[in-house]
Amino acid sequence: MSCIVFENVTKSFDGKNVLSSLSFEVKxxxxxxxxxxxxxxxxTILNLILGSLKPDSGKxxxxxxxxxxxxxxxxFEEFSAxxxxxxxxxxxxxxxxxxxxxxxxxxxxxxxxxxxLSGGMKRRVAIARALAIEADFYVLDEPFKGLDEDTKxxxxxxxxxxxxxxxxxxxxxxxxxxxxxxxxxxxxDKLGNIIE
Amino acid sequence: xxxxxxxxxxxxVLLALFAWQAAAHFTNLxxxxxxxxEVIEGFFSVQEGQMFYLAVITTFSNIIRGFLWGFFAGAIxxxxxxxxxxxxxLLWPYMITIKSVPVASFIIIALLWIPTDDLSIxxxxxxxxxxxxxxILEGYKSIDPKKLEVAKVFNLPFYKQFVYIFLPEMKxxxxxxxxxxxxxxxxxxxxxxxxxxxxxxxxESLYYSKIYFESVDLFAWTLVLIVISFVxxxxxxxxxxxxxxxxxxx
Numbered sequence: 001m002s003c004i005v006f007e008n009v010t011k012s013f014d015g016k017n018v019l020s021s022l023s024f025e026v027k028x029x030x031x032x033x034x035x036x037x038x039x040x041x042x043x044t045i046l047n048l049i050l051g052s053l054k055p056d057s058g059k060x061x062x063x064x065x066x067x068x069x070x071x072x073x074x075x076f077e078e079f080s081a082x083x084x085x086x087x088x089x090x091x092x093x094x095x096x097x098x099x100x101x102x103x104x105x106x107x108x109x110x111x112x113x114x115x116x117l118s119g120g121m122k123r124r125v126a127i128a129r130a131l132a133i134e135a136d137f138y139v140l141d142e143p144f145k146g147l148d149e150d151t152k153x154x155x156x157x158x159x160x161x162x163x164x165x166x167x168x169x170x171x172x173x174x175x176x177x178x179x180x181x182x183x184x185x186x187x188x189d190k191l192g193n194i195i196e
Numbered sequence: 197x198x199x200x201x202x203x204x205x206x207x208x209v210l211l212a213l214f215a216w217q218a219a220a221h222f223t224n225l226x227x228x229x230x231x232x233x234e235v236i237e238g239f240f241s242v243q244e245g246q247m248f249y250l251a252v253i254t255t256f257s258n259i260i261r262g263f264l265w266g267f268f269a270g271a272i273x274x275x276x277x278x279x280x281x282x283x284x285x286l287l288w289p290y291m292i293t294i295k296s297v298p299v300a301s302f303i304i305i306a307l308l309w310i311p312t313d314d315l316s317i318x319x320x321x322x323x324x325x326x327x328x329x330x331x332i333l334e335g336y337k338s339i340d341p342k343k344l345e346v347a348k349v350f351n352l353p354f355y356k357q358f359v360y361i362f363l364p365e366m367k368x369x370x371x372x373x374x375x376x377x378x379x380x381x382x383x384x385x386x387x388x389x390x391x392x393x394x395x396x397x398x399x400e401s402l403y404y405s406k407i408y409f410e411s412v413d414l415f416a417w418t419l420v421l422i423v424i425s426f427v428x429x430x431x432x433x434x435x436x437x438x439x440x441x442x443x444x445x446x
Contacts (some may be wrong), residue, residue, distance in 0.1 A: 052345055066349055074346050076360045078444045087360050088350040113444065133350070 002061075003028045003137055003167040004049060009058035011044055018044050019192045021058070026137075031168040033178035036188030036195075042171045043071060044192075046139050049169060063136035063167075071141040071171075073126040075114045081125045082110040085132045101128045104158055106151060119146045127159060137167040144177055156180045230412045238416030247396055255316070255398040256424065259385035262320025263378055269321070270328025270373070275362075277329070278336030287329070294326045303388045312392040316399070319388040320381035327377040335369030336362070359443060367440060375433055382425040 004026040011019045018041040026032045034042050047053040049062055075084050085098040102110055105124040107117075114125060123146045130138060143159065144152055160181050172178055178185050187195045213232050220231035230238070242248055277284035294302075303319055310318050339361060347357045389399020398417060405414040 050345075050349055065351070068346075068349050070342070070346070072342065074342050076343075076364065078364045078440075079360065080445075083360075087356055088352065090351075091353065111445075 001028045002026070003030070003063060004169065005059075005061040006045075006048075007059040007061075009048065009055045009060060011041070011048065011053065011055050017192075019048075019055075022192060022194070023058075024186060024194060026167060026169060028167055029165050031163065031166075031170065031181055031183040033181065033183035033185045034169065034171045034188065035173065035175065035178065035185055036192075037190050040188040040190055041192035042188065043141060046141050046169065046171060049137075049139060065136045067130045067133050067135035067138050069126050069130045069140045069143040071145075073122045075122060075125055075129070077115040078113055080111045081107050081114055081117070081121075081128070084114055084125055085129045088129055088133055090133075098128070098132050101132055101162075105155060120148055120151075123147055124155065127155065131159065131162045135166075137169065138163055140168065140170040142171055142173070144172070144174070153180070227409050227411050230415055234412050235415040235419060238412040239419045242401075242413055242416045242420065247401070250396045251398050251401050252420070252424065254394070254396050255386065255389060256428075258314075258316040258389075258394075258397075259320045259381055262317040262322075262385060263324050263381045265317070266321040266324025266377065266381065267328050267374070270325045271332050271370075273325075274329045274332035274336060277333055284333070291326050291329065294322055299323065299384045299387060300391075303384075303391050306388075307392055313394045315392040316385040316388040316394070316397070320385040323380045323384045324377040327380065328373045331369045331373035331376075332366060335366035338369075339365045363440070363443060371433055371436055374436060375429060378429050378432060379425055382421065382428075386421060 002025040006022055006024050008021045008023055009019055010017065010021055022041075022045070024032075034045060036042055044053065048055055048060055050066055050068065051062075076087065079087070081102055082099060085102060086095045089095045089098065099110055102125065105128050107121060107124055107128065114122060117125065123143070127140075127143055130140065130143075140159075144156060147155055156177060157180070168183070170178070170181065170183060175185070185196070189195050216229075216232050220226070220229045220234075223229050226234060273283065273287060277287060299319065302322060303315065306315055306318055306322075343361045343365065344357075346352075347361060352360070386399050386402070389397045390403055391399075393400050393403055398421060402414060402417050405411075405417060
């Protein structure tokens with residue numbers, strides 16, 4: 001059963017076509033990795049999935065509740081790592097797992113303001129935030145960008161474990177990241193057409 | 197660098213006091229220009245008067261009430277105007293009028309409608325409202341749309357958006373609004389008292405010092421106003437920063 005469906009979706013900016021009649025689907029509980037050169041429309045696809053952009057034509061069908069790792073961390077910089085994660089937990093829901101997720105991702109000082117963390121640590125907080133809620137689907141835009149090579153594999157393994165059996169769309173430039181996540185790869189060319 | 201700035205400012209104040217002392221010495225007419233030493237002596241002697249604290253409390257409480265009304269009304273209308281263009285357009289003529297009409301005209305006009313005891317509350321409100329409105333509206337407009345997208349995607353309720361997005365993004369605008377508008381509220385509130393003459397107020401004391409040619413008292417009361425305004429403005433900005441630190445520790 002399909003969870004996310006794109007049917008003949010076209011999107012252009014300033015007269016320049018970024019996506020032309022793009023059609024694909026992501027099945028329930030499937031992880032799809034979108035890959036392709038810079039400017040091929042990967043982030044545009046994610047923005048269309050999230051509803052931040054509307055297609056010029058075509059039809060997009062997505063479930064309601066998303067959880068996202070944005071390309072730029074988009075954290076609440078003045079607040080602690082724990083506050084950032086707890087902030088998105090709906091009212092009256094258990095927040096105890098938030099600290100555990102942050103710890104598992106290597107964040108020890110949960111009370112330190114995020115602005116004082118390194119780029120790699122901020123990325124982990126952004127990942128923890130996305131993993132902390134139960135969503136209908138997950139969108140990860142270059143989630144492992146900026147992580148140091150020594151610990152990246154641990155983070156990938158943790159993300160894979162947490163998102164096992166969930167519907168996930170991940171954008172990455174690294175084929176090995178997609179393979180480690182065990183994701184189906186959708187490769188786009190420069191013009192935003194699906195190659196494979 | 198901070199010490200260097202302090203030294204520059206200290207020397208500038210000393211030079212200004214020296215120039216004032218020299219001018220007072222050469223005119224030798226304390227009724228027109230008392231010397232700084234006489235004014236400082238007057239600053240302490242007015243505090244010995246029976247009505248001093250009553251006047252300070254009356255004026256302070258009126259102006260602070262006007263300030264708080266203006267601040268909260270300005271902030272609420274700014275957020276509404278940021279969300280709904282129609283509110284912004286509807287408020288525009290009022291804002292232009294408040295900004296363009298001289299404060300003295302407002303005081304005289306308001307005297308027709310408002311009891312003298314409450315006039316300084318209204319005038320302070322009127323001075324604070326547009327400054328807070330404009331500052332917070334600017335702050336609201338400058339909120340990073342990407343942060344708002346986070347709120348939308350994660351379906352954050354309004355109170356969380358307020359705490360995690362609006363308050364931090366608008367911090368410099370709120371501090372600037374408070375700092376600027378409090379000084380203006382203080383000045384215009386006392387001007388209103390000077391014209392309306394409510395009982396036991398600083399404005400009334402200034403007025404009687406003027407008509408009885410008690411220039412030293414006139415200058416001393418002015419110094420009292422400057423000290424209270426300066427101290428309270430610093431306390432208020434400090435309190436806002438402390439409140440922010442409390443919120444950020446959530």
